[in-house]
Amino acid sequence: MSYLENIEAWFKKVWVDQDLDGIEDSFTHPDAAGGLQGLSLSPEDFRELVPAMRALFNDPKVTTLRAEETGDWLWMLVQVTGISAQDGRDLSFTGQVAMRFEGDKIAEAYNHFDFISFFEQIGALPEETIALCLSGEQLQP
Template sequence: MGKKEILEEWYRRVWREGELEAIDELFTPDTRAAGLIPEMRMGPTEFRELVPMFLELVDSPEFTLDKVMEDGDWAAALLSVNATVSATGKPVFATGQLFARFEGDTMVETYNCFDFMGFFEQLDLLPEQSMALCLTGQAIG
């Protein structure tokens, strides 16, 4: 299986279907993901906690790998997510990036970036234009 297919499987099985057992198939026990939560490298245990929280907030998330580049043991992907807000049915869209190193069919280290600010704005958990407010020096809240 190619790296793109492994990434597609990761997003489908884990993040869309909530199949937490797939984490142990696609990660090693020592795999750590950086970038999702500042100053925290997440392993399989943390993903088993994070994924259900995400899936409580949105329904029917669709992950699309918009661009994927592979180089040796590494793959980089730009991704987009379309879903609906569980509480309101309102559509939500976000983008992210992933950089992963593989050993065979398993991810052994990943670096992530996801537009959480825009995502949480669309869920009405942050005020609209939060980034612009912060850039002007205004505190949120």
């Protein structure tokens, strides 16, 4: 199985099917995943992140837009779609991952997802959050 096939199967198993037992089996060591700003994700952290995110949106699908395997590295640009749990609206946001493998397991992972867009779409942030912040506006609770 290629690294791409491996990770596409992992996205489906963990994020779509919510089989959280698939998390630990995919990493060489507990701190292999990171890159979410301010977060270094251990498998235990993923066990909390997946249900928290899934409570906010339903019917997730992860589609590979671009991918490149070179040596023991995989880079991916993905599109995540789903339905808002709050109001039933369609959601769509992108993410990028870079992963280094040892055998068929992830040894390092660097993730960056457009959570600002995601949180705008579910109403947790105002529309045009980045433009507001760039214009000097302060987001107030």
